[in-house]
Every structure is written in C-alpha cells, then in structure tokens.
Amino acid sequence: MFFVSEILMDALLLQNISKSFDHFKAVDDLTVTVPAGSVYGFLGPNGAGKTTTIRMIMNIIRPDSGSVSIFGDGSVENMRSRISYMPEERGLYRKMTVRSVLAYFGSLKNLSSSVLAERIPYWLEQLNLADYAKKKVEELSRGMHQKLQFAVAAINQPDLLILDEPFSGLDPVNQEILKNIILKMREKGATILFSTHVMHEAEKLCDYILLINKGKIVIDGKLRQIKDRYKTGAVSAELAGDVSFIEALPIVSSVKRQDERFDIMLKDNADPQKLLAELVGSVQVTAFEVKAPSLHEIFIKLVGQQDE
Amino acid sequence: MSKILKVARREYIESVKSKTFIISVFMAPLIMVAIIFFSAKIAQTKPGARPPLKIAVTDLTGRLADEIDASFDAHNKKSDSRQMIVQHAAGDANSFDKQSAIQKDKLREGKIDSYVVIDSNIVTGDGKISLYTYKTEASNVDSLWIIEKLCRDAVIKHRYQTRNFDKELIDELQSVPTQQIEIGEAQGQEKVKSEVESFASMVVPFGFMLLMYIGIFANGQQMLTSVIEEKSSRVIEVLLSAVDSFQLMAGKILGLTGIGLTVIALWAFAAYSAAQWKGFPIDVNGWLFFYFVVYFILGFILLCSIMAGIGSVCNTLRDAQNLMGPITLIYIVPLMSWFKLVQSPQGTYATALSYVPPMTPLVMILRLAASAEVPIIEIFATLALLVVSVIVVIWISAKVFHTGILMYGKRPRLREVFRWLRKS
Numbered sequence: 001m002f003f004v005s006e007i008l009m010d011a012l013l014l015q016n017i018s019k020s021f022d023h024f025k026a027v028d029d030l031t032v033t034v035p036a037g038s039v040y041g042f043l044g045p046n047g048a049g050k051t052t053t054i055r056m057i058m059n060i061i062r063p064d065s066g067s068v069s070i071f072g073d074g075s076v077e078n079m080r081s082r083i084s085y086m087p088e089e090r091g092l093y094r095k096m097t098v099r100s101v102l103a104y105f106g107s108l109k110n111l112s113s114s115v116l117a118e119r120i121p122y123w124l125e126q127l128n129l130a131d132y133a134k135k136k137v138e139e140l141s142r143g144m145h146q147k148l149q150f151a152v153a154a155i156n157q158p159d160l161l162i163l164d165e166p167f168s169g170l171d172p173v174n175q176e177i178l179k180n181i182i183l184k185m186r187e188k189g190a191t192i193l194f195s196t197h198v199m200h201e202a203e204k205l206c207d208y209i210l211l212i213n214k215g216k217i218v219i220d221g222k223l224r225q226i227k228d229r230y231k232t233g234a235v236s237a238e239l240a241g242d243v244s245f246i247e248a249l250p251i252v253s254s255v256k257r258q259d260e261r262f263d264i265m266l267k268d269n270a271d272p273q274k275l276l277a278e279l280v281g282s283v284q285v286t287a288f289e290v291k292a293p294s295l296h297e298i299f300i301k302l303v304g305q306q307d308e
Numbered sequence: 309m310s311k312i313l314k315v316a317r318r319e320y321i322e323s324v325k326s327k328t329f330i331i332s333v334f335m336a337p338l339i340m341v342a343i344i345f346f347s348a349k350i351a352q353t354k355p356g357a358r359p360p361l362k363i364a365v366t367d368l369t370g371r372l373a374d375e376i377d378a379s380f381d382a383h384n385k386k387s388d389s390r391q392m393i394v395q396h397a398a399g400d401a402n403s404f405d406k407q408s409a410i411q412k413d414k415l416r417e418g419k420i421d422s423y424v425v426i427d428s429n430i431v432t433g434d435g436k437i438s439l440y441t442y443k444t445e446a447s448n449v450d451s452l453w454i455i456e457k458l459c460r461d462a463v464i465k466h467r468y469q470t471r472n473f474d475k476e477l478i479d480e481l482q483s484v485p486t487q488q489i490e491i492g493e494a495q496g497q498e499k500v501k502s503e504v505e506s507f508a509s510m511v512v513p514f515g516f517m518l519l520m521y522i523g524i525f526a527n528g529q530q531m532l533t534s535v536i537e538e539k540s541s542r543v544i545e546v547l548l549s550a551v552d553s554f555q556l557m558a559g560k561i562l563g564l565t566g567i568g569l570t571v572i573a574l575w576a577f578a579a580y581s582a583a584q585w586k587g588f589p590i591d592v593n594g595w596l597f598f599y600f601v602v603y604f605i606l607g608f609i610l611l612c613s614i615m616a617g618i619g620s621v622c623n624t625l626r627d628a629q630n631l632m633g634p635i636t637l638i639y640i641v642p643l644m645s646w647f648k649l650v651q652s653p654q655g656t657y658a659t660a661l662s663y664v665p666p667m668t669p670l671v672m673i674l675r676l677a678a679s680a681e682v683p684i685i686e687i688f689a690t691l692a693l694l695v696v697s698v699i700v701v702i703w704i705s706a707k708v709f710h711t712g713i714l715m716y717g718k719r720p721r722l723r724e725v726f727r728w729l730r731k732s
Contacts, residue, residue, distance in 0.1 A: 060549065084544075087545040089542035090539070091541045091543040091544070091546060094541060102316055105550060108311060153549075
C-alpha cells in the first residue's frame with residue numbers, strides 16, 4: 001500500500017554504507033538513492049559488491065558503517081512485509097510442493113490464508129506454473145524453479161522488490177514473461193531494483209542505473225542521461241543519390257559505406273541535426289539514426305578504464 | 309513470535325512427513341522388539357544335529373572311569389543328535405608321555421575331536437582337568453564347555469563318594485529360600501518382590517536414561533541435518549529475507565523439540581504398554597514424568613542450539629562429523645557408567661555428573677528413577693544451571709549462526725569463530 005507522501009519520497013536510500021570481510025573491502029562508502037516507482041538497474045562486474053549491498057539492504061548482513069532507509073524508515077525490520085528479495089543463489093525446499101512453498105513463504109511475509117488463497121493461483125498463472133502446483137520442487141526444471149523463486153519474492157506484492165540476477169538461467173520466452181511482469185508491477189507503483197549482467201535487458205527495463213566496481217560507484221543516474229553523456233557522435237543513415245560530398249563536410253570525421261547504408265562518425269561536438277540538413281538538401285534520405293552507445297559499451301568502457 | 313511459530317510449524321510438519329521420522333518412530337522400536345523376540349526364540353531352540361564327537365580321556369587317577377561314563381551317558385540320553393563318545397586312553401605316570409603324544413597326533417589327524425587329561429591328584433589335591441583341542445571350529449565351542457562340565461561333574465561326584473558325603477543332602481542344606489518384601493506407608497501393606505521386579509528396579513532407571521539419550525541425541529542431530537540442508541540448498545538466504553536469523557533458529561529449535569517430544573511420547577507409550585503386556589513392572593509416578601519432560605526439553609534445546617551453531621559453519625554433514633566427536637563423547641559418559649550411577653545414585657560421582665550441563669538430563673533422570681531421595685534443592689539447582697546454560701549457548705549459537713549461515717567454502721577455524729563473537 002502506498003501513501004501519497006511515499007510516491008514523492010525515495011524508495012531506498014543508502015548513505016555512506018561500507019562493508020569489509022577481513023581485509024577485503026566489498027563495499028566502500030556507497031551512497032545511493034532509488035526513486036519510488038522506478039526500475040533501478042544495479043550493474044557491475046563479478047565481485048563488484050552488488051550482492052553484498054543487496055544483503056545489507058535486506059539486513060541479512062549489517063554494514064560496518066552507514067545507514068539504510070526504506071520508504072523513509074531506518075529499520076528494515078519494520079518494512080519487511082513491504083519488501084521482497086530474490087537472491088542470486090536459487091534455493092527452495094526440494095521436498096515441498098510448489099503450492100506449499102508459496103504458502104509457507106507467503107505466511108512468513110504475514111499474508112493471511114484468505115489472501116494466499118487468491119495470490120497463489122494468481123502468481124502460478126502469471127508464471128505459467130499452474131500445472132505444477134502439486135509437483136515437488138525437486139521435480140521442476142531449472143527455469144521453472146527460477147520462476148517459482150520469483151513467485152516466492154512477488155507473492156506479497158511488495159512495494160520494493162529486489163532481484164539479484166533475475167534473468168540468468170531463463171530462456172528468451174521466460175525472460176520476456178519476467179520482463180513484462182516487472183513492468184506491470186512498476187505500472188502499479190512498485191519499485192524494482194535488480195542486479196544483472198544481461199545489459200540489453202537492463203537497457204530495455206531500467207529508468208535508472210547504478211554501475212559499481214570494486215565496491216565504489218562508477219556512474220549512476222537516469223539511463224537516458226547517462227547514454228547522452230556517453231554519446232559517441234555516430235550516425236547511421238540510408239541514402240540514395242550522389243553521396244560523394246559527405247566525406248568532405250567539415251563536421252564529418254569518417255564514413256563507412258555498405259550498399260545504401262552509411263555509418264558516419266561526426267567530429268567532436270558536431271550537431272547531427274546539421275548533417276541531416278545537409279543530407280536532405282542533396283540526397284534521398286530513407287533512414288537517419290543518431291546512434292547512442294549501448295549500455296554494454298558504456299559498461300565495458302568504464303569498468304575497463306577502472307581496471308587499467 | 310508468530311514467525312518463530314510459523315518456522316516451527318513447517319519444521320514439525322515436514323519432519324513428521326519425512327521418511328526419517330517414520331523410520332525413527334516406527335522402525336527403530338520394531339527392529340528392537342524384533343531383535344529381542346528373535347534372540348529369545350533362537351536361544352530357546354535346540355542346537356542343530358552334528359556327527360558324534362570323539363573324546364579321548366586319560367584318567368591319571370585310574371578311578372574315575374565309571375563316573376565319567378555315567379556323566380557322558382546321561383548327556384547322550386538327553387541329546388540324541390549331539391552325542392559324545394568317550395574313548396578311555398589308559399595311562400599312568402610312566403606311560404603318560406607316550407600316550408599323550410599318540411592322542412595329540414590323533415587329534416591333529418582328526419581321528420578324535422578333543423583329548424582330556426585328568427591329573428592324578430585331582431580328587432584330593434589341586435590337580436586339574438586339561439582339555440586339548442586342535443583348530444577348534446566356532447561351532448564346537450559350546451561342546452567344549454559341555455565336555456568340561458561333564459568331566460568336572462564326574463570328579464565332584466567321586467569326591468563326594470570318597471568322603472562319604474550325601475550329595476542330595478548337601479544340596480538340600482545349601483538351599484535357603486529368600487524373598488524381598490516392599491512395605492507400604494500403612495501397616496500391613498506388604499508386597500513380595502519377584503526377581504523380575506528386583507531386576508527392574510535396576511534396569512528401569514537405565515531405561516529412562518536411555519530414552520532420554522535417544523530422544524535428545526538422536527533427534528537433536530536432526531537440527532544439524534536441517535541447517536546444513538538449508539544452507540547447501542541455498543534456501544537460507546530466501547528465509548533470511550523474510551525472518552531474522554534468531555527467529556529462524558528459535559523456530560527450528562521449537563519445531564524439533566516438538567518432534568522430539570512426539571517421538572519420546574510414542575516410544576514411552578509403546579515401551580510402557582509392552583512392559584505391562586509382558587508383566588514387567590515399571591513404577592512411574594507423575595513427578596518422574598514431569599521431571600522427564602522438563603529435563604528433556606531443556607536438554608534438547610541445549611543440544612539443538614549447539615547443533616545450530618555447528619551446522620551453520622559447516623557445508624556438508626562430513627564437515628560436521630569432525631566437530632561432533634567431542635560432543636558425542638560427553639553424552640556417552642553417563643551411558644558408559646550407568647551401572648555405577650544406578651548403584652550409587654546419591655554418590656559423589658552421580659552428583660558431580662549432574663552438574664555437567666549436557667549430561668544433566670541423562671544423569672538426573674536416572675537418579676530420580678533409581679532413588680526417591682534426590683534432594684529437591686539438587687533438582688532446582690541442576691534445572692537452574694541447565695536454564696542458564698541454554699541461555700548462554702543460544703546466545704553464542706545465534707551469533708555464530710548469524711555469520712556462519714551465509715558463509716560457503718572452507719570451514720572457519722575456531723579462532724575465526726571467536727572473532728565473530730567478539731565483533732558481535
């Protein structure tokens with residue numbers, strides 16, 4: 001349930017949290033704000049500190065310093081029924097049936113029997129697991145097991161859902177199902193924070209991203225703004241007519257041609273609109289796209305720079 | 309609290325449905341009963357037939373031949389299928405060495421099955437019966453005991469005759485019937501105790517201790533299995549996102565205590581019913597039952613807490629077995645010394661063991677079942693000590709559990725565990 005004041009407030013606020021294991025600093029002075037009602041991508045290479053940060057959010061481990069606040073409340077315990085978590089390490093009771101697993105974890109999240117009687121069939125249906133309700137967990141395939149794990153996390157329809165690598169191990173069809181469910185939850189006002197290595201999924205889903213490496217923030221903010229910041233000046237166009245003049249234009253750095261398709265690299269700070277104006281006046285333009293860098297490219301570039 | 313109950317409920321229901329529970333509740337007593345039943349039946353059955361045994365006897369007294377023949381004849385009349393044929397190999401002091409060598413060769417060649425030499429001074433002096441065998445088979449060991457007995461009977465019979473003693477008269481003189489009588493509170497309340505009842509007064513306290521041991525130790529190990537299973541199946545992190553580590557541990561302890569009590573109640577009921585059916589007297593008063601339950605619950609929680617701590621730092625059962633060794637030893641000490649404890653339930657040894665927390669429930673229930681004289685102050689003192697131990701161990705285990713449960717890979721060293729405790 002949302003309060004009006006909460007729609008305006010941040011779903012999650014991490015302030016200067018740090019965590020060390022022996023002499024290894026897993027998370028180093030991390031400050032993060034996750035706006036309510038957003039899909040927030042938590043990205044980083046292996047060992048960057050993503051899971052440790054998520055465990056601190058869930059109060060499974062305690063930070064050495066700093067604070068965690070969820071919907072303005074500093075006590076995670078008070079918020080436990082409003083948040084949910086799907087860990088990276090999948091695991092459920094193998095001997096229990098699908099239905100009883102959902103009923104047990106639902107009850108631990110303070111759902112009454114009557115609510116569970118509605119929610120269990122709903123989530124089984126949403127995830128195409130209805131036919132497996134009476135099967136034991138050990139009889140499920142890896143993908144189905146993962147979908148059940150998601151249902152366990154979503155059964156209380158949390159206001160803040162934290163997913164650690166939700167897409168790993170899922171086939172494209174099931175990835176699509178999960179993606180649609182996440183978007184539907186956001187439409188209903190939930191905040192979803194997820195960590196992933198699958199960059200194209202993060203790119204399609206996220207409103208905001210946070211990239212961490214070696215326990216520190218590399219970059220964070222709105223996905224659109226980050227992509228704008230790392231624009232490369234690349235333009236892709238489909239052109240017909242005499243195109244020999246393009247390479248000679250003062251704003252153009254280089255041109256690559258493949259039949260009617262041209263990959264044009266502009267000089268620093270050159271405006272793509274100017275190029276379009278030049279083209280429209282001289283040749284037939286059937287397609288024109290200012291190419292933004294993919295999240296994957298930004299990831300590789302920034303993490304690569306740090307590792308160097 | 310409600311989450312603790314929910315965890316406990318799942319632990320109880322899933323355990324009750326498991327094969328392990330069904331085996332421990334039904335199979336274990338059934339196997340025990342079957343063993344007792346078949347052992348008794350086997351003991352009652354006559355040994356199988358075998359070819360007659362040939363026994364050569366050199367009687368150096370030269371006077372026992374009749375008694376020996378009579379003794380073996382009497383045996384052969386009773387055991388048609390297990391005959392023993394005596395061959396007298398005459399010998400005296402001069403020819404003995406030669407005769408002995410001949411008979412021993414026969415023994416080696418398998419012509420005879422054993423060779424008996426009776427010393428010349430056995431009737432009046434300290435001579436002995438020597439029984440020679442060669443590569444004795446296990447199946448013939450009981451026959452050798454019979455040969456010894458038959459020869460000994462012959463010597464004793466001859467001793468009586470040479471001294472003009474009437475054996476039947478002596479047997480009669482030696483027979484003095486006795487009885488044990490338990491008196492009640494009021495005059496005239498008297499009950500003659502049978503031998504079975506006297507035996508029961510020693511065995512029943514041990515039975516109580518054994519029941520306590522199996523209840524605590526066998527069922528307590530389920531905690532170890534359960535924690536390691538949740539850790540290795542990675543379900544632990546999902547759980548910890550819904551409940552905190554203390555709620556999880558407390559819920560598991562509560563659920564398993566319920567399982568332990570169920571198993572104990574079923575076994576106790578079965579044992580009591582079987583004893584009543586067979587007429588074996590078990591005198592259980594309400595207080596003993598009450599103390600059993602209280603000591604069991606505290607002892608069980610204590611062991612479960614230890615197991616939760618151990619389980620949380622181990623990744624596999626094999627890992628845990630190394631740490632289990634010292635704990636198993638502590639619980640075995642009272643079992644090993646049960647006879648001493650029953651004989652002297654108020655002694656220094658029994659009193660001292662009562663104040664070693666893991667042993668307290670075992671020793672105290674044996675003492676309470678064996679004697680009505682255990683001072684009430686000792687009962688309160690041991691219960692108080694047990695309660696304090698449970699609180700301390702739960703505190704330590706909860707700290708270890710909180711950190712250890714999410715650690716995978718190499719098992720932490722003891723020094724590292726101490727560091728967790730200091731840090732927390």
